[in-house]
Amino acid sequence: MTLHCLNSDAGSDLIERLLGWLDAGDAVLLLGPAANVARSTHPALAKLLAGDHRLYALDDDLIRYGVSPHDHRVEALGYDAFVELAAAHRKQLLWR
Amino acid sequence: MTLHCLNSDAGSDLIERLLGWLDAGDAVLLLGPAANVARSTHPALAKLLAGDHRLYALDDDLIRYGVSPHDHRVEALGYDAFVELAAAHRKQLLWR
Amino acid sequence: MAGKPLIWLTSAPYAGARMRAGIDTLMAFAAFAQHPEVLFSGVGVLALLRRQAEPDRREPSLRKLIDSLPLYDVETIWVDAASLETHGITREELPAFAQCLDAAAVKSLLNGASHLLCY
């Protein structure tokens, strides 16, 4: 069980690579510029939502990047829940 | 007349954007990791070669990234020729 | 040399300091009466988003800085329309003095500039 932290809104190539390595029980957390992917109008959001993994975004970054409202299928998290998420997944990968 | 310096091998999105802004008389120079695009087997090379602009690569970077041989349609340049190229184009854009 | 200097802002805001350095340069060019042009593209367009609230810290909002540009005689900011689409941003979210450009219009902006500075 891996927590995939995505820290870039650099385009679909990176997201395709992340999805290719995503395994059952993994989760994805949008950090930094990737928070922007949580807007309902983002063309890459649908790809990230497909599949049965959970998709989260750091609430600080949703605010920072002015993503309001964010798509309701993305769960906003504070740092306390980020820690819980990290504790619940044995490993973390950072994509940027 | 703009010299487009490409300094990244990050994927096709960046190259698409560069090509979208390329104008008649512009040239493209591959620098840094982008030197790798000059290998004949690179999937993005054909896109960069289409059109009637010239395509160059810095010889130092071809050596640095082990691109040998490079595709014969890419012209290898030293720093002296890089300076001439910059002098021959009124402006430079750096893509990375 | 004809034309005005163009500051091209294409780095991710709030991730590294390059976008901020570019905006500093833009404001210095304006303060020295160079009448700079500015073009946002790529992930740089994220700097244009307005925050609904401020994060709990004294972190400056780039959008607020950008909103102040007309005070420095930067009357228009240019935005690459294709980049807005890539990042899912609608024109309504941009400052009122932002103008979206298609690729042909970007080319003529680039061609008309005296110099380009790339951030």
Add this chain to the structure above:
Amino acid sequence: MAGKPLIWLTSAPYAGARMRAGIDTLMAFAAFAQHPEVLFSGVGVLALLRRQAEPDRREPSLRKLIDSLPLYDVETIWVDAASLETHGITREELPAFAQCLDAAAVKSLLNGASHLLCY
């Protein structure tokens, strides 16, 4: 904890110092007998290319460092096969002790590791 630590190298070599930092970490883990695994993917695979000559400077070749890994008991390096395709690299160019992995094999490598460090 079961498994060995895995160093994931995914930054562009010779552009910023992150790839070099990751290789330093890999060698330190090997020197401290951690038997680290290493996985190259994305633009990080460019670090695997052999130079035909050396640029006219005392710049270390990462491939030479990588070739020395078996001396530090790193017997295999793992390479994401899809990334090789993206960057137009053929398997013949890789060190003999490199092994290419498809996505399923990468997943099981990640799952088997004790910890991941991402460079």
Add this chain to the structure above:
Amino acid sequence: MRFTLLVLGAPDLGGANGHALGFSRALLDAGHELGCVFFQDSGVLTALAGCEAAQAEHDLRSGWQRLGLEKHASLYACSASALRYGLGDGSSSQRLLDGFQVRGLGELVEAQLASDRVLTFAD
């Protein structure tokens, strides 16, 4: 649960360095243990003394320092990176901020061995 954090991002506003600080605080508040925070590559700029920055950026460095001085968190700047970025070998307080120490990669090796979780923070 015991965490080790690897921080590769410079102390720029709003980036990964700040994420690592927010995460560190939250994990201590939740009663977890922080094995160490290992700063490497441009992350070591966090510990460089004599930087004058905007208030919010100053807050980032002083936030780390408080974590080191008040919560006794082990904040290690990688020695190889420290030399490259002008922090020296850790002997000069003109170069290294209070609360941080310069340590070799062996420290990261030991920290991860003793940790349940290792997370990387980078832009």
Add this chain to the structure above:
Amino acid sequence: MRFTLLVLGAPDLGGANGHALGFSRALLDAGHELGCVFFQDSGVLTALAGCEAAQAEHDLRSGWQRLGLEKHASLYACSASALRYGLGDGSSSQRLLDGFQVRGLGELVEAQLASDRVLTFAD
């Protein structure tokens, strides 16, 4: 022809900072003029004193210094960036390498006005 170079990349091996140095040398060899090299953002690390690096990286800094000291090239570290990266205000040789000067963005404004070409070097 007169050139101004904007260098945003840190003095890492094999990157944009080295491209800018190679380009500067070649333009002087070709009889062109170098208005100034303006280091900004992490580019100012080029001018940070007290960094100990691998030989080749040391060569990069000393290459710039030679350009400044022997060829009288104007090597300016942006003052805002210099403060952020611990170079100070330019008054201390403990912080700023010989051959470089700390200057405000106004210097970049003037340099580009007087230049035929402006090029950016960044990773």
